[in-house]
Amino acid sequence: MPAGESVKNESTRVPFNIPFLTGREAAYVHDALESREHAGNRSYARRCLDLLEKRYGLDNVFLTGSCTTAMEMGALLAGIEPGDEVILPSYTFSSTANAVLLRGAIPVFCEVDPATMNIDVERIEELITPRTRMLLPIDYAGIPCEIERIGRIARRHELIVMLDGAQSFHSRYRGQFVGRSADLTAFSFHETKNVSCGEGGALVVNRPEWTERAHCLQEKGTDRRRVLDGLQSKYSWVSLGSSFLLSDLQAAMLLAQLESAEEIVARRALVTAAYRSLFEDFEKAGFVRLPHPPDYTTVNHHAFFVIFDRPAHRRMFLDALAKRDVHPYIGYLPLHSSSMGARLGYTPEDLTATEDLAGRIVRLPLFTELAGQRLDYCLESMATVLKGIYEL
């Protein structure tokens, strides 16, 4: 279940997530409707791509129906084949692993680093075999993973890097926006993410020699792109492909949100600052751990997590807050210990660090409009609950 799906109601005192609206969405979507051009790669899609290039330095971007399909397109584009191995963290969403399995390849799960909950770079090389083809890290909570070190490992072993950047649109690594360092980066514009069009995503292709093929893959294996570009008058079937496209109605909503990304991140930053100051003393006392993004990263404040010292304390925290109608979330159930993980031959004991952390982590309610009285109530509730669990 995607985070936040259990609590939809605006009347909930503090739900996990409420999708943000900038106020411009309706006008843009209406305009897209009136344009009579509703398919993919029409005018609003072009405006989104233009913004991504100008503000984010991302060229060669393909808007897709989701981050899930962006990763499926990426795995196809990278030529992942049956029997290939792809290394990814177990602490991620099912889509990261499905993109690999759908190509007949094998997901190989890696442990995470508790400071960021991202792939533990120290543990990657021990998992590399002659069949390894790709490294597929994620940016948990919007904290960029160690993409430069991962890139160096990839070059040493001639591997492709695809980044699941579902949570990290607008985050920066050494001053550069996420999306420019990996061979392929997938973003999500799902309802639960910072910038949303309901269901949406993007694939950034940083290998110029793959661009032409990416266009064909996106357009059901045809060279329709060349017709749109005025290079030829008819298109035909030239390769494998699918419909990796975002309708212009959704692109219209997306454009409104992309234009406000800066404001969205700034508002969310206030919430994470409040959480940090609430939990700081508990961290100093050794009771909990907070996220520690490396100092050369700038986060987009997608999520804020707290790792409790014991699973029982997490349980107490969640139960007591639910009674106060405040709804944090437990985060991912590790993929290696899921029922699909078992079918792949994993047992929970195979990744003990991930298993342990997943049993103690909590993601706090965090959405763009969480401010004012609602935030005050949330913070007071958490302060009260924490006092019942720990003695400072």
Ligand SMILES: *Cc1c(COP(=O)(O)O)cnc(C)c1O
């Ligand atoms: C949200 C998320 C996805 C899925 O994104 P969709 O756009 O819903 O397909 C994949 N990976 C991670 C890490 C996510 O957080």
